[in-house]
Amino acid sequence: MAEAESQAEICIRPALPEEAQLLSELALRAKGHWGYDQDFLEACRSELTLTPDYIAASPVFVLEEEAQVIGFYGLREQGNELELLYLFVEPSAINRGYGKRLWKHAVELAAKRGFREISIESDPYAEAFYRAMGAQHVGVVSSSVQTGRTLPLLKFSAL
Secondary structure, three states: OOEEEOOOOEEEEEOOHHHHHHHHHHHHHHHHOOOOOHHHHHHHOOOOOOOHHHHHHOOEEEEEEOOEEEEEEEEEEEOOEEEEEEEEEOHHHOOOOHHHHHHHHHHHHHHHOOOOOEEEEOOHHHHHHHHHOOOEEEEEEEOOOOOOOEEEEEEEOOO
16 A cells, blocks of 8 residues: 655655664654653663564554655554554654654555554654544553553544
């Protein structure tokens, strides 16, 4: 399901298992954009590490511009539930519409696969983005990285 854009050679394509390290590093850089300290980012490393096996077995897509990876998203399918695990954009490319393109692609893919809802355990700084994309705040979940920290839980149901 590659999506070619007419502007500056932008495309969304399936991620390759050998891109696991590249995407993991991008996720950490993007998380760091929000001003988290190094200790917190290090605590997030395992959650933000994609494996080649995950990429090979799951819907993971990258957005490229001029053959450079600018962002990516990854989903997890569990029965009839779909969860957005990752949606990250290079910090230098934030606020240029790439996140929105990745989100729209994920929503289209979910609909084609018959899912009616996408759940998102969002970073607090990303909640406004997902709400602007139509997701609804439905609660909070405990962070697996930091005791006492909660994350917004969102649902997108417009599929």
